[in-house]
Amino acid sequence: xxxxxxxxxxxxxxxxxxxxxxxxxxxxxxxxxxxxxxxxxxxxxxxxxxxxxxxxxxxxxxxxxxxxxxxxxxxxxxxxxxxxxxxxxxxxxxxxxxxxxxxxxxxxxxxxxxxxxxxxxxxxxxxxxxxxxxxxxxxxxxxxxxxxxxxxxxxxxxxxxxxxxxxxxxxxxxxxxxxxxxxxxxxxxxxxxxxxxxxxxxxxxxxxxxxxxxxxxxxxxxxxxxxxxxxxxxxxxxxxxxxxxxxxxxxxxxxxxxxxxxxxxxxxxxxxxxxxxxxxxxxxxxxxxxxxxxxxxxxxxxxxxxxxxxxxxxxxxxxxxxxxxxxxxxxxxxxxxxxxxxxxxxxxxxxxxxxxxxxxxxxxxxxxxxxxxxxxxxxxxxxxxxxxxxxxxxxxxxxxxxxx
Numbered sequence: 001x002x003x004x005x006x007x008x009x010x011x012x013x014x015x016x017x018x019x020x021x022x023x024x025x026x027x028x029x030x031x032x033x034x035x036x037x038x039x040x041x042x043x044x045x046x047x048x049x050x051x052x053x054x055x056x057x058x059x060x061x062x063x064x065x066x067x068x069x070x071x072x073x074x075x076x077x078x079x080x081x082x083x084x085x086x087x088x089x090x091x092x093x094x095x096x097x098x099x100x101x102x103x104x105x106x107x108x109x110x111x112x113x114x115x116x117x118x119x120x121x122x123x124x125x126x127x128x129x130x131x132x133x134x135x136x137x138x139x140x141x142x143x144x145x146x147x148x149x150x151x152x153x154x155x156x157x158x159x160x161x162x163x164x165x166x167x168x169x170x171x172x173x174x175x176x177x178x179x180x181x182x183x184x185x186x187x188x189x190x191x192x193x194x195x196x197x198x199x200x201x202x203x204x205x206x207x208x209x210x211x212x213x214x215x216x217x218x219x220x221x222x223x224x225x226x227x228x229x230x231x232x233x234x235x236x237x238x239x240x241x242x243x244x245x246x247x248x249x250x251x252x253x254x255x256x257x258x259x260x261x262x263x264x265x266x267x268x269x270x271x272x273x274x275x276x277x278x279x280x281x282x283x284x285x286x287x288x289x290x291x292x293x294x295x296x297x298x299x300x301x302x303x304x305x306x307x308x309x310x311x312x313x314x315x316x317x318x319x320x321x322x323x324x325x326x327x328x329x330x331x332x333x334x335x336x337x338x339x340x341x342x343x344x345x346x347x348x349x350x351x352x353x354x355x356x357x358x359x360x361x362x363x364x365x366x367x368x369x370x371x372x373x374x375x376x377x378x379x380x381x382x383x384x385x386x387x388x389x390x391x392x393x394x395x396x397x398x399x400x401x402x403x404x
Contacts, residue, residue, distance in 0.1 A: 017174060017392060039380050046377025049370045053127050061370040068358060068365035070128075075353035076375055077124025079206060080346045081117050082156070083230075086238030087245070088114020088163055089192075089199040096192040103267060106246045108170060108395050110238075112386065113245050115163035118156065120382045127374060148208045155202035162195040174393040204231040210352060218356035220298055220307045223289035226352070232282045237345035239275040240318075243268055243338035253390050265331045272334035275341065276322035283315045303359065310351060314344025 019027040053061045064071050091110040094100045126132045138144070138153040166188065172181030207230030214222055223229070250264055290296070290311075298304045318341040325333030354365065390396060 020391060039384055042373075042377050042380045046373045046380075050127060050374050050377065053374075054132065058128075058130065061368065061374075063365060063368045063371070065365070067361060070353060070357070071365055072354070072367040072371045072375055073124045073128040075350050076346070077378060078121050078128070079349040079353055081121035081124065082203070082206065083234045083237045083345050083349060084241050084342065085114040085117025085121070086199065086203065086234040087242040088117075088166075088238070089159075089195045090235055090238040091242055092166065092188075092192040093196045096189050097196070103270070105396075106242055106264075106267060108167075109246060109249055109390070110242050111163060111166045112170075112389060112395055113241065114238075115160065115167050116382050116385055118160040118163060120378050122156070122160065124375070124378055148205050148212070152202050152205045152209070155198045155205070159195055159198040159202065162191050162198065166191050166195070170389075170393045170395055199234075200231065203234040204228065206230055207352075210357075213357070216358050217352070218298075218303055218359045219293050219295040220290065220304060221352050221356035223293060225285060225289045225292075229282065229285060229289065232278060232285065233345050233348055236275055236278045236282055236341055239271050239278060240338040240341035240345075243271050243275070243335060244342055247335055249390065249396060253396050265329075268331050268334050269326050269329060272322045272337065273326045275338065276319055276326060279315055279319035279322065279341065283311070283319055286311055286315065303356070306351070306355070310344070310347055314340065314347050318344060 015021060015023070022030065049061055058064055062071060062073075087110040091103060091107050095103050095107050126135060129135060138150050139157060142150075144150045165184065169181035169185045172178065172184065204227035207227040210217055210222070210226050211224065246264060247268065299308060318337040321333055321337035321340070325331070325337060358365070
């Protein structure tokens with residue numbers, strides 16, 4: 001039997017664009033480092049559990065029940081993942097719609113982060129669905145136009161497609177189809193406008209899901225303003241995530257920047273100023289929702305104390321740090337505030353979906369270690385995919401050469 005041989009033009013492309021200029025053995029040796037070894041261990045644990053969920057069912061790997069059908073995979077993988085991926089539409093709108101060109105260097109990483117965030121959020125959602133093979137039904141068969149989930153399903157599917165199209169010029173350039181990528185890049189403004197509309201709809205609609213269960217959510221977290229709070233917190237999360245991601249990327253992938261300015265200080269301060277305004281609005285809207293609940297007496301309870309930690313420690317504190325850091329031009333303080341704000345959005349979404357939800361049940365839901373392992377594996381896979389793409393495609397810089 002004749003051996004399979006690759007065309008002469010394919011081998012150099014594989015070496016230069018896929019293996020980053022290394023021979024196969026050298027590339028394999030480069031994977032022997034602490035982070036990649038850690039990722040391999042995580043995948044060795046999480047991937048079999050993820051696959052086993054589809055073979056043996058939810059009951060074999062989760063602590064979900066008839067009384068608690070939503071758990072960590074919805075609260076963290078979906079709700080938090082979608083919120084933290086909001087930097088894509090926020091930065092794209094700022095640059096391509098409002099003309100803030102000084103932020104152009106962080107748009108492509110933000111769009112890539114947004115696309116990967118939505119992609120892996122959908123993978124987490126698939127694991128949580130009772131019948132995952134029917135995930136496409138709302139798009140083609142079950143037209144429940146009065147359902148919030150129908151709107152969320154359509155918007156998430158369309159917005160993930162829009163993010164992929166915005167990212168695709170870099171992918172096409174890497175594949176040697178730069179001219180096609182340039183033609184597609186002409187649709188950037190139109191795609192950005194569509195993306196902003198779709199993201200605005202489903203970010204708030206995710207909060208609307210909890211309006212359907214007023215008796216099951218703790219009064220301190222339940223409010224008719226939940227959709228607005230979800231939308232504004234997503235903007236805060238997106239801005240903060242861009243600060244964190246860009247700061248880490250420009251340090252880890254410094255040799256990928258090309259002619260892009262290495263000093264991110266002006267951009268970080270500008271994003272911090274916007275994040276301070278958004279968090280200021282979020283803080284007082286949450287205060288308004290608290291007063292409107294007429295349940296200030298619940299602040300004296302353990303859950304009330306935790307609510308104050310969320311409000312003061314994860315909204316008020318980063319807002320103050322953003323404002324102080326921007327005023328004093330203290331970039332490090334702004335980055336600390338961004339990290340706290342990112343954690344704060346995660347805390348808020350988990351509070352609404354897990355802590356405050358079904359708070360009166362005698363037996364509370366606690367995620368199994370296998371649910372946690374799958375979530376860690378999805379986050380690790382997102383980071384690894386981001387590293388793979390940034391090391392090979394023109395995301396951070398304007399050059400097309402692979403990372404050396």
